[in-house]
Amino acid sequence: AQKVTQAQTEISVVEKEDVTLDCVYETRDTTYYLFWYKQPPSGELVFLIRRNSFDEQNEISGRYSWNFQKSTSSFNFTITASQVVDSAVYFCALSDFDNNAGNMLTFGGGTRLMVKP
Amino acid sequence: EAGVVQSPRYKIIEKKQPVAFWCNPISGHNTLYWYLQNLGQGPELLIRYENEEAVDDSQLPKDRFSAERLKGVDSTLKIQPAELGDSAVYLCASSTPGDYQFGDTQYFGPGTRLTVL
Numbered sequence: 001a002q003k004v005t006q007a008q009t010e011i012s013v014v015e016k017e018d019v020t021l022d023c024v025y026e027t028r029d030t031t032y033y034l035f036w037y038k039q040p041p042s043g044e045l046v047f048l049i050r051r052n053s054f055d056e057q058n059e060i061s062g063r064y065s066w067n068f069q070k071s072t073s074s075f076n077f078t079i080t081a082s083q084v085v086d087s088a089v090y091f092c093a094l095s096d097f098d099n100n101a102g103n104m105l106t107f108g109g110g111t112r113l114m115v116k117p
Numbered sequence: 118e119a120g121v122v123q124s125p126r127y128k129i130i131e132k133k134q135p136v137a138f139w140c141n142p143i144s145g146h147n148t149l150y151w152y153l154q155n156l157g158q159g160p161e162l163l164i165r166y167e168n169e170e171a172v173d174d175s176q177l178p179k180d181r182f183s184a185e186r187l188k189g190v191d192s193t194l195k196i197q198p199a200e201l202g203d204s205a206v207y208l209c210a211s212s213t214p215g216d217y218q219f220g221d222t223q224y225f226g227p228g229t230r231l232t233v234l
Contacts, residue, residue, distance in 0.1 A: 050220065
């Protein structure tokens with residue numbers, strides 16, 4: 001069975017601080033995919049990034065960066081110089097691979113990030 | 118490109134009443150998902166469709182929940198009769214078949230927030 005744990009339920013920072021959201025996962029699959037989604041107060045889940053299990057390269061996109069470490073089963077998300085607009089709930093998710101088909105996402109419980117001005 | 122459309126956005130009903138939610142996926146997306154999101158938790162899969170076929174409905178409470186995806190495009194999720202515990206956000210997502218490198222990425226609609234009184 002797959003499992004995703006986001007131990008931080010809520011984080012509060014002051015604008016311009018850096019913040020890291022932790023994600024730890026469990027799976028028996030050798031091929032799997034990891035995702036981060038953002039859920040602002042409007043409620044829609046917004047896709048941020050995906051990463052496959054055989055590519056451990058870290059990725060940076062503007063103020064966002066992701067650190068994937070297979071050895072510790074972690075896929076952490078860092079926001080540099082946080083802004084008030086970053087305030088949202090962030091979800092880490094995991095899926096396996098099924099050729100030519102969709103797959104169930106297993107979500108963590110989410111981390112609520114509050115960025116104060 | 119239009120995103121996943123859901124309606125209604127909000128619904129308030131009394132217990133034992135029926136309710137239905139509608140979802141229109143992104144054009145060309147063969148796979149459609151319904152997720153349930155309880156307050157303060159991550160989404161959980163209810164049912165997954167590949168075109169018009171329900172390929173994973175193991176988490177759908179079949180005594181009161183039903184779903185259909187006629188013609189493999191729009192989908193409707195129904196609850197009859199609704200119970201107090203059904204109060205939650207119902208999210209619809211869609212995706213295209215993934216490849217080995219990237220898997221499939223699910224794009225979510227804004228959700229329907231159901232309140233059962």
